[in-house]
Amino acid sequence: MSSWIRPEAFSSYPSEGRNLAAKNLETLRQLPAALLPVFLGELKTYDWQFPIEQHEILRRIAFVQANPASVSGFHQISVPHNMERAENIAVPQRFLAEMSAYLWSSLQMDTYRKAAGEFIRLYQTAETPVTPIVPRLAVIMIGKEANVSPPLFQKLRPHGQIRTSVRIQGSVEAILKVVQERSTNHAEPYAHWYVDGGNPLPGVAAGLAQLSWPELAPMNRVVLGHIQSCIANGSGPEVLQQQLAEMPLHGLSTGAVAGDPRLQHFALSLFTEGSGTQIFATSFVQAAIREILRRAQPATLFARFAPRQRQKPFNAMVEDIARGSYDLDPDGSLVDADMAAFYAYLELMQLPGSAQASILVWFEDHPLVFVAGPLIPRGTYTDSPCTLTETFSDLLAEA
Amino acid sequence: MNEFHRVSVSRRDFLRDAIGAAAAVTMFCMRSAHALPSLAASSQKVVVITFGGGARDDETFSVDGQQYIPHLLNTLAPQSCFFTQVINRGILGHYVATASIATGSYETFDNFVAQPPAHPTIFEYFRKDLRRPREDAWVVAPGNLFAQMGWSRDRRFGPDAGAEMVVPKQLLAHALGAAGIAELDSYPALLRDNYEMIPTAPAVSAGDADSAERLTARLHVDAATLRAAAANLGSPDELSVFVTRHIMGQFAPSLIFLTLHDIDIAHSGAYSLYIEGIRRTDRLCAEVWNEIQTNPEYKDRTSLFILPDFGRDGDTDSGGCGFQHHRTGSPSARTTWMMALGPAIRQRTVVDRPIESIDLASAIGGVLHFDPSYAQGKTIPELL
Numbered sequence: 001m002s003s004w005i006r007p008e009a010f011s012s013y014p015s016e017g018r019n020l021a022a023k024n025l026e027t028l029r030q031l032p033a034a035l036l037p038v039f040l041g042e043l044k045t046y047d048w049q050f051p052i053e054q055h056e057i058l059r060r061i062a063f064v065q066a067n068p069a070s071v072s073g074f075h076q077i078s079v080p081h082n083m084e085r086a087e088n089i090a091v092p093q094r095f096l097a098e099m100s101a102y103l104w105s106s107l108q109m110d111t112y113r114k115a116a117g118e119f120i121r122l123y124q125t126a127e128t129p130v131t132p133i134v135p136r137l138a139v140i141m142i143g144k145e146a147n148v149s150p151p152l153f154q155k156l157r158p159h160g161q162i163r164t165s166v167r168i169q170g171s172v173e174a175i176l177k178v179v180q181e182r183s184t185n186h187a188e189p190y191a192h193w194y195v196d197g198g199n200p201l202p203g204v205a206a207g208l209a210q211l212s213w214p215e216l217a218p219m220n221r222v223v224l225g226h227i228q229s230c231i232a233n234g235s236g237p238e239v240l241q242q243q244l245a246e247m248p249l250h251g252l253s254t255g256a257v258a259g260d261p262r263l264q265h266f267a268l269s270l271f272t273e274g275s276g277t278q279i280f281a282t283s284f285v286q287a288a289i290r291e292i293l294r295r296a297q298p299a300t301l302f303a304r305f306a307p308r309q310r311q312k313p314f315n316a317m318v319e320d321i322a323r324g325s326y327d328l329d330p331d332g333s334l335v336d337a338d339m340a341a342f343y344a345y346l347e348l349m350q351l352p353g354s355a356q357a358s359i360l361v362w363f364e365d366h367p368l369v370f371v372a373g374p375l376i377p378r379g380t381y382t383d384s385p386c387t388l389t390e391t392f393s394d395l396l397a398e399a
Numbered sequence: 400m401n402e403f404h405r406v407s408v409s410r411r412d413f414l415r416d417a418i419g420a421a422a423a424v425t426m427f428c429m430r431s432a433h434a435l436p437s438l439a440a441s442s443q444k445v446v447v448i449t450f451g452g453g454a455r456d457d458e459t460f461s462v463d464g465q466q467y468i469p470h471l472l473n474t475l476a477p478q479s480c481f482f483t484q485v486i487n488r489g490i491l492g493h494y495v496a497t498a499s500i501a502t503g504s505y506e507t508f509d510n511f512v513a514q515p516p517a518h519p520t521i522f523e524y525f526r527k528d529l530r531r532p533r534e535d536a537w538v539v540a541p542g543n544l545f546a547q548m549g550w551s552r553d554r555r556f557g558p559d560a561g562a563e564m565v566v567p568k569q570l571l572a573h574a575l576g577a578a579g580i581a582e583l584d585s586y587p588a589l590l591r592d593n594y595e596m597i598p599t600a601p602a603v604s605a606g607d608a609d610s611a612e613r614l615t616a617r618l619h620v621d622a623a624t625l626r627a628a629a630a631n632l633g634s635p636d637e638l639s640v641f642v643t644r645h646i647m648g649q650f651a652p653s654l655i656f657l658t659l660h661d662i663d664i665a666h667s668g669a670y671s672l673y674i675e676g677i678r679r680t681d682r683l684c685a686e687v688w689n690e691i692q693t694n695p696e697y698k699d700r701t702s703l704f705i706l707p708d709f710g711r712d713g714d715t716d717s718g719g720c721g722f723q724h725h726r727t728g729s730p731s732a733r734t735t736w737m738m739a740l741g742p743a744i745r746q747r748t749v750v751d752r753p754i755e756s757i758d759l760a761s762a763i764g765g766v767l768h769f770d771p772s773y774a775q776g777k778t779i780p781e782l783l
Contacts, residue, residue, distance in 0.1 A: 110728055237511050275720075282669060339721075343714065346715060
């Protein structure tokens, strides 16, 4: 029994998370110490989590209550008592970082990994996943302004079909139409998303949750300011991580996320928890795709890559971003985005309803498209002329 | 077949076909370095290159990855003893993992704090056992964090018994001088840092500056020469290899430990830059091998060991971000490979037996004839 876990330690938590913690205090006290930071982190951010995440958190707590043996693997991990202190409850991100460092240094990370794998297996076996309101669709545009065309979709190819003669004209409109129809016909909070590494396309449906790198630049500049301060005062990366994790949202509302606290926190997390998201537009979109799929589990995700800046010394890139002026590397960005599209596919296949999910990746302004879905033969190729509208029809059947 | 073994299988089968190698398990016969009369211990040299920082199978020796490592694959592998399954069971942070390779023991210190490792290093064993001067063992480090890797905190050894340390970025910063520090951005390719560590100015303390000045003088490389050379180099690792070649020419040390790090740009999430780093590292490894073959002090007496400090997370690792990081501790992140070349090394051999990255210390001890008595790693009998 972890009697050091007291209700007052949660006083800094937002209201819903605090109430949930109070309601499940005994469950938290029963948790193995190595696992505790993960649950605390979810409670601390509970108020800003997406609906599906909140649902999952409640289910995980209920599952642990009903199946205490599911976390038995974590009991094999020894944790020093000095980690059991109230301030670690107040700042679970710091607790998690401290625990992670300890697990590595005590060479217990493999034990932790094994215990986590077993817990996830038991949980997924016992719980019925929440399926999407409509079979999931991810649409990704890559290669804006690229001048070269390396072999694309090499990792994706075994999973679907490459089409080499897709009509370019009208393709953007076809994507926007499909996305708009889905968001209109299956309206639900945070079920349909649009992410852009450049300026948003005109005509994107208003019902989408939207993020764009340029529109979030003011938020990014504040994060970069923290990073530059840490560099200037010689703080280490661990201090920086802690500072970023605890960065307040006040005054950072910007762009399409303004007025939506959940979206604001999500956008901020992409900059404070992401790596490279602050300096490379491609890394931002890649991280956004991953986190949207993992966290919001959307029905529709439309993401568009834009060229990142060319690699320079870190400080120079930070300054260039702050100035808003930098050289672009569209060809390298195409390679980045091609890999990111593969990762998007892998993430999509991890979600409930994956057997019905589809993905379309278009090399922007080129006749090259990759599609995968339940109706698409795998590992195939076609050079038959077609439009993107026809491609969507093949992919979605009912579109 | 366990997970670690599965990771190594594709590279093993491919390599065996590619180089026509036999498996060490079928042809292995014990042959110690003592049984090599033409390779007297006193004349042997060892160069270690960490193929850093952190490269996956997917982008190196897997079938998909071979396109990025033409030099390793076509030039070096066919003459090598290749280990398909090198496991790092320690902390997957670059400095602590590289220090663990150098000590033959899993170090457990804070990866983000510059400090000497706890266990004695191969440089200390080498110098003490064989009574070698400091300049006979060198460590070429990618940044300030690694600057104390050449000796340990073990009081039986310590700095006086350690290697000569050089951080090429410090040398360049010194060459630029205080007034020229603002010119750092004139060398954009050389001074960029990875994205796991916060970058700091290369020479930040009087001690660093003194050390850089002393080294610059010892290396007989004047500021103008260094600046001119640096202007034509494309990355921090190219600068490190430039300095390494200079050290080989000036001192011909018997033990060189070169830590490459360009690949760690992967933390930024840009796959193209990660691949570019691998291609460059592949080329630089071949350049070092060519230097060994053309430098009379090294030719026919040098063993070259090339190994990543560890891998990176797999594409499907739960909770990971694929190539970007090495946080999950998965088999993809822990399992990598090692290539050994040279006259003392058994050639055209593929070894499937799992070894650990900390075993390298004993292997080097076997080649150079010192006893890494406190190392935890095991011997690698298939090598010799």
